[in-house]
Amino acid sequence: MSDFDAIDSLLAGVGPEAELPSPQVRQELRERARLSKAQVARALGVSPSTVAAWEGGRDPVGEVRTKYRYLLDGLATKFTTDTAPVTPSPAEPAAAQAPNAADAPPASPAVPEEGGEGDEVEALAVPEPCVLCGQPAGTRVAGFAQHLDPADCQTTAAVPPAQPATTPVQPGTAHTGKPTSTARTSRTPRPSERSQGPARRAFQEPSGPVDLIGQAVQAALAEHHGDVEAATAALVKRAIPDAMRLLDETRKGARYDVIAHPWIPDILKKQTSRGADQIWEARPKWTRRELPPGKHEVTALDINGAYLSALKTHLPLGQLEHSAGLPHDRRRAGVHLITPPVWEHEAVLPNPIGQRDEPGPLWVTEPTLRLLLRLSGPKYGLCAPPEVHESYTSGATENLLEKFRIALKDARDEAIEQGDEVTLEYVKAMYSKFVSTMGESNYNRELYRPDWMHIIRSQAFANLWLKALKAHDEGLAVVRAMGTDELHVIGDWHRVFPEGRGVTEVKVKDTYTAGTDTDDTTGEERE
Structure with a gap:
C-alpha cells in the first residue's frame, strides 16, 4: 500500500x-x-x-x-423491488410451496407462550445432529438443531407405545419430568400429528438451555478423540462466548430487557489504563487477633460455587441514574456513596465493609449497602445505619440471571454426580469468566456492565460474611474469613453447615491446631 x-x-x-x-x-x-x-x-x-x-x-x-x-x-x-411476489397455488403440495422451512411463511401465526416470544426457525447450510435423535437435521429451532417433522426423528419409532417418550437427557441436564418449552415451527401440525402421543411429545420437549453445555462437551471430546485434557482446555478457552450464548438462551421470553452497553458514570470507569475505578467491593480479609483460651482444632471450610450463588443478587436493569439525599429504595439497585458505621465487633467478626485503611465516605455496591442496613436493623442491632450521600441506581430485579444461574448449577450438580470433570471445569470457567469480563475487558465485547461485575462480586463477599455471622450465632468461634470462599472456624461445624460439593454445602480445605495449653509467663495450664 x-x-x-x-x-x-x-x-x-x-x-x-x-x-x-x-x-x-x-x-x-x-x-x-x-x-x-x-x-x-x-x-x-x-x-x-x-x-x-x-x-x-x-x-x-x-x-x-x-x-x-x-x-x-x-x-x-x-x-x-419485490412488488409482485409469487403466491403459490393452494392446490400445490406443501413441499412445493415451501422447499425451505426457514423461508416458508407460517400456515397460521405461532402463538407464543404467556410472557414469551415465538421460537425462531432457521435453515442450516450444513446439517447438524438433531438434539432429539442425533441424526442430521437441516433446520434449527430456538437455537437447537432438530427435525421439523416428528416422523423424521428416528428415536420416536424406537419408543414402545406403552412407554412415555421424554427428551433424551444430555450430560449436565437435571431432568425434572416436566416439559421445558414447546417448539414452534413454521407450520401448524395436522390433527393426526397431534394425536400421535409419543412422537408429538418427544417433539414438544426439545433440549433446554442446559443441553448447550452437554452438547459442547460432547463435541469437544469428539473433536479431540476423547483426550480429556485437550477437550477441557478447548472448552475453558471458549467459556466466555459460550456463557453469553447460554445467557441469550435463558433470556428468551424474559420479562425484562437487558441494556448491555449503557452510559456509565465516571466512578465506574478506570482512573488509569491499569488502575481501578472508585468502587469498593468489601472483600473480606480478616483474621481473629486473639483466640479463646486453650488449644483448638481449626477447620478451614471451602464455600462451593461462591460466584455461582452470587448471580442471584439485585441487578440494575437499565442505565444508572443519579440521585442525592434520598432514602434507600429497595426497588432499585446500583452503587452508593456512604459513610460506613463504626464497627465494634472486630474481635469476633470481620467488618462488613472489609479492611479499609482510609476513613470517610466511599462508594459501595448494592449488596454491601443492604448488608449494612440489615445489620443495623432491630433483628441484629450490630451497628448504626450507614449514611447514604448519593447514588447511581436503576430499577432492579433479583431474578435477572436466575435461569442462567440454575442452568449452570444443574449442569454442575450433574457433573459432580457423574464424576464428569470436563463438564465441571467448563461450567466453573463459564460463570467465573462471565463475572470477571463484563467490566472493561477485551475478552467480552457483548456485555459492558462494570456495575454488575462489582455487584456480583460484592454479593459473593456478603454471602461469606453472612456465613461467618451464622457460625458465630451458632456458637462457633470464627477465626478467619478471606475472599469469597474461605472460612475458618473452631467447633462442631457439622451442626451448622452441611458437608458436600453442592452450592449450598461446604467442604473441608484444611485442619490445623492453634492456641496453647499453658500460660506463656507462669507455665500454668489455662482454665
Whole structure:
C-alpha cells in the first residue's frame, strides 16, 4: 500500500457515521425478511441480545454499524423491488410451496407462550445432529438443531407405545419430568400429528438451555478423540462466548430487557489504563487477633460455587441514574456513596465493609449497602445505619440471571454426580469468566456492565460474611474469613453447615491446631 493509499484509507474512516433507520423499522425489516436475531447476529459477529438492543433503541458504532446499515439497506431495497411476489397455488403440495422451512411463511401465526416470544426457525447450510435423535437435521429451532417433522426423528419409532417418550437427557441436564418449552415451527401440525402421543411429545420437549453445555462437551471430546485434557482446555478457552450464548438462551421470553452497553458514570470507569475505578467491593480479609483460651482444632471450610450463588443478587436493569439525599429504595439497585458505621465487633467478626485503611465516605455496591442496613436493623442491632450521600441506581430485579444461574448449577450438580470433570471445569470457567469480563475487558465485547461485575462480586463477599455471622450465632468461634470462599472456624461445624460439593454445602480445605495449653509467663495450664 502506498502512502496515498494509506491516507485514503484514513480519510475513508473519518466522517459522519452511517445513518440508521428507526429501531422500529430495523425490527420490521428483519421480521419481514423472516430472519431471526440469531441469523443477523451471526452474520455481523455479535450476539442475539445485541441485535435485540439495536432494535430497542441502542445504536451500534464503528465498523459493525456500517455492516448493519448495509444489511438494512439491502433488505429495504429488496422489499422495494419485490412488488409482485409469487403466491403459490393452494392446490400445490406443501413441499412445493415451501422447499425451505426457514423461508416458508407460517400456515397460521405461532402463538407464543404467556410472557414469551415465538421460537425462531432457521435453515442450516450444513446439517447438524438433531438434539432429539442425533441424526442430521437441516433446520434449527430456538437455537437447537432438530427435525421439523416428528416422523423424521428416528428415536420416536424406537419408543414402545406403552412407554412415555421424554427428551433424551444430555450430560449436565437435571431432568425434572416436566416439559421445558414447546417448539414452534413454521407450520401448524395436522390433527393426526397431534394425536400421535409419543412422537408429538418427544417433539414438544426439545433440549433446554442446559443441553448447550452437554452438547459442547460432547463435541469437544469428539473433536479431540476423547483426550480429556485437550477437550477441557478447548472448552475453558471458549467459556466466555459460550456463557453469553447460554445467557441469550435463558433470556428468551424474559420479562425484562437487558441494556448491555449503557452510559456509565465516571466512578465506574478506570482512573488509569491499569488502575481501578472508585468502587469498593468489601472483600473480606480478616483474621481473629486473639483466640479463646486453650488449644483448638481449626477447620478451614471451602464455600462451593461462591460466584455461582452470587448471580442471584439485585441487578440494575437499565442505565444508572443519579440521585442525592434520598432514602434507600429497595426497588432499585446500583452503587452508593456512604459513610460506613463504626464497627465494634472486630474481635469476633470481620467488618462488613472489609479492611479499609482510609476513613470517610466511599462508594459501595448494592449488596454491601443492604448488608449494612440489615445489620443495623432491630433483628441484629450490630451497628448504626450507614449514611447514604448519593447514588447511581436503576430499577432492579433479583431474578435477572436466575435461569442462567440454575442452568449452570444443574449442569454442575450433574457433573459432580457423574464424576464428569470436563463438564465441571467448563461450567466453573463459564460463570467465573462471565463475572470477571463484563467490566472493561477485551475478552467480552457483548456485555459492558462494570456495575454488575462489582455487584456480583460484592454479593459473593456478603454471602461469606453472612456465613461467618451464622457460625458465630451458632456458637462457633470464627477465626478467619478471606475472599469469597474461605472460612475458618473452631467447633462442631457439622451442626451448622452441611458437608458436600453442592452450592449450598461446604467442604473441608484444611485442619490445623492453634492456641496453647499453658500460660506463656507462669507455665500454668489455662482454665
